[in-house]
Amino acid sequence: MEQLLDAAIIGGGPAGLNAALVLGRARKNVIVIDEGLPRNRVTHESHGFLTRDGIKPDEFRRIAVEQIRAYPSVRFAADIAVDIAGADGDFKISTKEGRTYRAKKLLLAVGKKDRLPAIEGLTDVYGKSAFVCPYCDGWELRDRELAVIVKGEHILHFAKTILGWSDRIILFTNGPHELTDAQREELRVRNIPLHDGPIRRIVSEDGMVNRVELEDGFSVPCTGIFFAPTLVAGSDLPQALGCELTPTGSVATTNALGKSSVPGVFVAGDIATEMNQLIQAAAMGAMAGAGINAELLAEAWEARGQMGQG
Numbered sequence: 001m002e003q004l005l006d007a008a009i010i011g012g013g014p015a016g017l018n019a020a021l022v023l024g025r026a027r028k029n030v031i032v033i034d035e036g037l038p039r040n041r042v043t044h045e046s047h048g049f050l051t052r053d054g055i056k057p058d059e060f061r062r063i064a065v066e067q068i069r070a071y072p073s074v075r076f077a078a079d080i081a082v083d084i085a086g087a088d089g090d091f092k093i094s095t096k097e098g099r100t101y102r103a104k105k106l107l108l109a110v111g112k113k114d115r116l117p118a119i120e121g122l123t124d125v126y127g128k129s130a131f132v133c134p135y136c137d138g139w140e141l142r143d144r145e146l147a148v149i150v151k152g153e154h155i156l157h158f159a160k161t162i163l164g165w166s167d168r169i170i171l172f173t174n175g176p177h178e179l180t181d182a183q184r185e186e187l188r189v190r191n192i193p194l195h196d197g198p199i200r201r202i203v204s205e206d207g208m209v210n211r212v213e214l215e216d217g218f219s220v221p222c223t224g225i226f227f228a229p230t231l232v233a234g235s236d237l238p239q240a241l242g243c244e245l246t247p248t249g250s251v252a253t254t255n256a257l258g259k260s261s262v263p264g265v266f267v268a269g270d271i272a273t274e275m276n277q278l279i280q281a282a283a284m285g286a287m288a289g290a291g292i293n294a295e296l297l298a299e300a301w302e303a304r305g306q307m308g309q310g
């Protein structure tokens with residue numbers, strides 16, 4: 001029978017790794033199971049994390065793992081958690097490689113995945129000159145001629161946001177949209193061009209975009225792109241476990257320490273927030289690590305009391 005660990009952390013991005021650091025320092029036996037596909041892996045540089053501004057995602061992870069390895073009660077498994085059975089106090093995690101781990105508590109730090117719009121040429125520029133988050137990469141694209149590709153109800157909000165980094169934006173809806181006449185007028189009076197025809201392709205060289213071509217033959221020069229991807233959960237595990245979701249599809253938490261609606265299951269990082277940033281994920285991981293430790297300490301206290309009475 002496998003050892004009953006204190007916690008299993010599914011996902012080794014900043015959320016899972018910061019939780020592992022907190023739990024390792026709290027002398028807890030922990031396994032970090034990580035598939036190794038963090039959301040920002042396409043980028044050359046990460047921004048906005050104090051003391052780490054401009055760091056390569058791989059280097060960020062290398063430093064994190066090296067520091068956590070100082071705490072021998074934390075182990076790492078390069079694997080995918082595919083199934084979780086059991087309940088608070090004894091979860092059983094099965095992996096793709098055929099291993100099983102048992103843990104009293106669970107942290108789901110599985111992140112989110114970006115589904116890119118099906119536009120020819122977009123993957124060539126993604127992470128190089130096309131990005132999803134202006135807080136992450138807006139500074140690098142500041143003052144450029146920016147194509148902003150967005151659909152749905154967030155068109156105006158996205159346009160307003162990107163204007164914070166460049167005055168020169170061109171909106172593309174890549175086909176039919178739901179803008180009202182009044183909203184189109186809002187764009188017109190602000191001199192923001194709107195192209196609502198389908199995009200044929202994005203033309204680039206070495207990852208640097210130089211124009212967006214529309215199906216009708218129109219070609220629009222630009223030197224950067226922001227687009228709105230569709231976000232999906234990094235794994236089905238939170239839903240399979242019955243974790244409640246928020247209306248926007250994140251996993252709901254019942255306290256600031258990342259406790260989910262399922263006893264013994266904590267969540268941290270992108271999977272549980274709309275503010276998708278490395279520092280936010282790391283902070284949520286630290287909080288969840290403390291939350292898990294608090295539950296383990298409370299349970300140990302109870303058990304000690306019962307032993308004393310026996």
Ligand SMILES: Cc1cc2nc3c(=O)[nH]c(=O)nc-3n(C[C@H](O)[C@H](O)[C@H](O)COP(=O)(O)OP(=O)(O)OC[C@H]3O[C@@H](n4cnc5c(N)ncnc54)[C@H](O)[C@@H]3O)c2cc1C
Nearest residue numbers: 011013015035037039040047081111136269270276277278
């Ligand atoms: C293009 C791009 C650029 C970005 N740039 C920045 C930036 O400059 N600055 C910034 O602050 N933020 C940036 N972000 C956002 C940032 O990447 C995320 O906020 C952050 O990675 C979230 O951390 P996380 O730990 O929640 O998830 P992730 O970092 O995505 O890590 C989740 C991990 O869980 C693993 N996983 C999922 N399911 C399983 C499973 N079943 N079993 C095992 N492992 C599993 C995944 O493989 C992955 O390794 C960027 C995002 C994108 C898309």
